[in-house]
Amino acid sequence: MTGSTMTGSAAAGTGAGTAAAGIEAAARLYQAGRMAEAIDTCRAVLAVEPRQPEALNLLGVALFSAGQDAAAREALCEAVRSDPLSPATLTNLGIVLQHRREWPAAARTLRALAALQPEAVTAASRLGVVSQETGDLDGSVRFLRRAAHLVPDASVQWYNLGLVTMLTGNMAAAARALRQAIAIAPDGASAQGQLGQTLLRLGRLDEASRAFHRALRLDPSAFDPTIGLARCGRYRTASSAARASESKTGSKAAPEPGLAVRGALESATGYGYFCQRFIRTLRQRSVPLQAIGIFGHESWKEENLDPPVPAKALVNFLIPLAVERVPGLATVTYTMFEGTRIPPAWRRQSEHSDLVIVPTESSRMAWAAQGFPEDRLRVCPLGVDPEDSDGGSGVPTLVDPRGRLVSSYRHRFINVSDFIPRKNIDGLLRVWLRATARGDDTVLILKLGKGNNPAFAAELGELVLRTEAAVGKRMADAAPVVLINQFLSDADMAGLLRAATHYWSMSHGEGWDLPLSKAGALGLSLIAPRHSSYMDYLDDRVARLIPASVRPAGLPYSTEHYAPFHGLDWWDPDEDAAAGILSAIIRGDDSGRPSARDHLVQGFTWARAAERLLAILDDAGLR
Incomplete structure (x- = not known):
């Protein structure tokens, strides 16, 4: 990170001179690695001169180095408000926002830096990274290309440009950028390996093989060139x-x-x-x-x-x-x-x-x-598989958070999803809160992810809190939810599906919903949005369908894009209609339980x- 911008001379006046001396002392402490003392010294300056921009900037840098990201962000935002034309402060704030994964705010800050210093590589390079994280791959390539041309002899800039250009699908341009990185730094094993991956996508097998061999000579332990x-x-x-x-085609020896x-x-x-x-x-x-x-x-x-x-x-x-x-x-x-x-x-x-x-x-x-x-x-x-592909599995014994057997509930809904925004778990939970009450004879079995996300509990907890706030109702006041977050075999998944009476999706879009189609083949009643792949294998005769409308793909409770769908649209299921469907089932007011089993098993075989x-x-x- 860029440190405090020091002028080397004391400002006019006793107060200004005292502030300058304090900032110089704090800078020496920061450079010596004595963060706690540097922070205290900066705060002493700010107690006298609360909006002193250099003290705020150095305070933010020291707080960030001490691992206090939130406090660093606050100090640097105040520094920018005090002096919005300071390149050092904008750089530091951009770094902190990037570290905190606040991508839109980081992009705004770095764009301001780029406007102040159009020939500086820092803003262009970091904007390339930030744009990639938000899913704007073409924008990322533009920024990284600018960074590479600003510092044409920096191998890392060409390497980064090559990696992101691969993600845009322009493999020929990616290969050119990686070759430039290799020309500058011939001992870069990673660049050689990535070049091999790019060339394979272009069908240039011999060139790819040579690149992989060069990568292994530089780093014999590298995994990617080995599998390449x-x-x-x-x-x-x-x-x-x-x-x-081809040479045998048309002959008696032509192979099958x-x-x-x-x-x-x-x-x-x-x-x-x-x-x-x-x-x-x-x-x-x-x-x-x-x-x-x-x-x-x-x-x-x-x-x-x-x-x-x-x-x-x-x-x-x-x-x-x-x-x-x-x-x-x-x-x-x-x-x-x-x-x-x-x-x-x-x-x-x-x-x-x-x-x-x-x-x-x-x-x-x-x-x-x-x-x-x-x-x-x-x-x-x-x-569609009606059978258990691993030879059969019994229905598991599940207990809800209140100690009641799941099998004792009359209506047992299930959803099996990766824990990603496209699956619309927030929408599913909002509908569950609205449609159910604590005393209802119903339960939701929610199978999320495969147990390999260490941040799962924190992320789900935050989503639940936001959902409770959005609906104005606590999960404890709705019907119970049984959460499962672990890998299951195909047979165990079939057993879990059999524990339910209804499979319910609120997804924003599906290429083909494997768990839902499996559930339908096993005889569960299906509830799904009226969009995407569902329209190819479901209709009103065999499923309860939720109306849906097209809208931009975004993150839950945010105006940000969902990165894999940057600039694209998906579908938004109607939550009022979904709540009505669930309520009718739970209250016994719906017109029966359609079954998709025969339709799926007979119409969609392997x-x-x-x-x-x-x-x-x-x-x-x-x-």
Whole structure:
């Protein structure tokens, strides 16, 4: 951080001279690392001259160094109010706000600094970081490019520019920035490794391999170049098999058409789940497969799917930014999106895909709305699992916070979600507070996250407090909520779903809601917003649907963007309508309990999903 701006001369007057002497003394204490004494000395100056800007600035710096972020912020804000044209104070306040993750305020402060010092690299570089955190990736690239041109011989500026440019989907520009970083600092192992990752996305396999080898020579313990080389090896064998297969086409020895697929072979994510389900179903149809994991070194555990097969395409069950191209193979991306329009970065990287396959019409429209060519878009719905994929699991014994068995409640609602703003947990809790009372014969089972977020309790606690304040009612005065925050196997998840009578979503958008569709297949009554993927597999005959309207994607109780959806829209479920649906169920006033079970189990099978996927590839001549 920048320290106090010292003039080296005493100001006129006895009071000013005393203040200057005190500030100089505080600065010496700060530089000596004696923070407590520096803080006391600054406060002594301010007791005499409360708005002295240099004393406020140095106080803020010392407080920040002592770990008192909130007090540092207050002192530096006062310093800026006292002297709004001080570059040192603006720099320090920007750093504190950035550290506290107050992104909009940090951006305003750093923009003011950039206006005062347009040729200084600090504001441009930090604005690049702040813009990235808010999701404004294109803005981040502009600031980081400016920082790199202001200090063209600083390798770190080009490296940072390369990393963020990768996130925008402009891989060629990212490679140029990383090469510039390497030209300035040839011993940078990280830059070599990132260059390899970028080149793989461009399909330049040999160049990527050389970059990974250089990175490992510089840092033999580096993990990313190691797994990068593993993928290079898998891609080479797949590419060679494709060339060999092409040479045999039309001969009596022509091999049966197969597929190379890449995805999360070992992941508990949604993408991992449907990738694994597709592979199992295709193998049941005896389709020759080569399965390549995200990192490259993973193997399909159920049988040997490592060897290459005759294939024309690599099917990626991944988001577009994770897709890597393989020479000689067409690039197919099976993915989805949860808003009305995909991010510009996804649009840029999707350009490298010969086909983009999505599970619902909602996702197809999101790609088309961002200008992706519709003749390269296809829809292939996912399957729904009525069975327990791990062989069956019993219903767990759950007890609510008041000691009552969950199974004893007449109406048992459940929601399974990652703890992220898109899932609209704040909206769900607001509706629960409004629609239920302490004495109601109902309970909410809330399964949030996978137990791997150390800040979960604090973040949820803050969200609950804000929700109680917004509604004007405490959670203790509503029906009970049973909270589960841990990883569950597929079988345990099925058992948990069976503990409920209703599955209820208030999500702002879904590419395909796996827990809800599973719950419907198990016979639970479904309540969901009338938007996004829900419209492809639900209707008023089989579910209670909540009206929804489009609005900008933002954070709960904030005007800030939700970073992954920066500048994009999603849907806002009508909370009055949702509260009415819940109240009718609890009071027994609704018109019955629709079931989606037969509709989902018969209409959305994994066998049908696999057949549709193969038909899409056959029609495109990619198998």
